[in-house]
Amino acid sequence: MRTHRIAVIPGDGVGVEVLPEGLKVLRRAGEVTGNFKLETTDYPWSCKWYLEHGKMMDDDGIDRLRDSGSIYLGAVGFPGVPDHISLWGLLLPIRKEFDQYVNLRPVQMIDGIPGPLAGRKAADVDMTFIRENTEGEYVGMGGRFKQGTPDESAIQVALFTRKGIERVARYAFELARKRRHKVASATKSNALNYSMVMWDEIVAEVAKAYPDVELTTYHVDALSARMVTFPDTLDVIVASNLFGDILTDLGGALQGSMGLPAGANLNPERKYPSMFEPIHGSAPRRAGQGTANPMATVWAGAMMLEHLGETEAADLVMKALKHVALDGPRTKDLGGTAKTVEMGDALAAAIGK
DSSP states (O other), rough: EEEEEEEEEEESSTHHHHHHHHHHHHHHHHHHHSSEEEEEEEOOSSHHHHHSSSSOTTHHHHHHTTTTSEEEEEEEBBBBBBBBHHIIIIIIHHHHHHHHHHEEEEOOOTTTTTOOSOOOOOGOEEEEEEEEEESSSEEEEEEESSTTTTTOOOEEEOOOOOHHHHHHHHHHHHHHTTTTSSSEEETTTTOHHHHHHHHHHHHHHHHHTTTTTTEEEEHHHHHHHHHOOOOOOOEEEEOHHHHHHHHHHHHHHTTTTTTOOOEOOOOOSSSEEEEESOOOOOOOGGSSSOOOOOOOHHHHHHHHHHHHHHTHHHHHHHHHHHHHHOOOOBBGGGTTBBHHHHHHHHHHHTTTO
């Protein structure tokens, strides 16, 4: 039996409630397949940790995570700690230090959970976003000047590199070959005449090596509209850090609840650990009520199992998730009354059935 070492960061708010349910389901999948077990190490890094220690993680936090097979994250962020501190103190350092340059986010409706688009069924909303995850607008270059004066100003620099664009585009085209052979590239080259023109040119160069995959370039505003009006025409979408971040939250809304979207921060070469997380955030107003939906966390866990090579278990987890989505129970966000733990129990019980 294989053992996978998993670093667990529950984080803040509902993160500490949904992550145990995710682990419950993943461990059940390991039991049913008989192929693996999870060896977990918990790390208390969070906004609460920041308020007590003045930092979001230990000084040697990256080194402590380095030997993990994967990182399983709950959610980070809570009132009292500005979002830029929590993001730049924990999530972005992990993504950058471990070169997790692919942010993989499936946007899929599931039978049994209606989305907000009238007349659309699950088969109509099935797209996967490949978001560049380490550069672009999130490199942290720039500064603020003459703060507190009438002449105050700020500069935020976006950094794009040929290497960064090429590798994320190549990942998107390779994935498209396994799906419906279509790639949509998000751009704004009419206004961003340096970074996005470079993006368009390099994506088009990469596309030449994939003649069997259709490339369509959309301005990001038009692409966001297409996600609503013609979602069935989209397959794999490749986008810069900022554009991908915004578009995938729209995608999550199309799924019917922010309790469903899951994401993976991947180092495809597996030189460093990858990180898997629900997308919904810490939801402070729901924290402590025991009503948060753990389905996104479970979905992220299935993606983690897939990355670890446990494809049979990952398939069982997704089948269990779809079974519960169709037959219930349902948490508050889905119009039901089930508690977080009850939903986790139902998902675990559905494994292998």
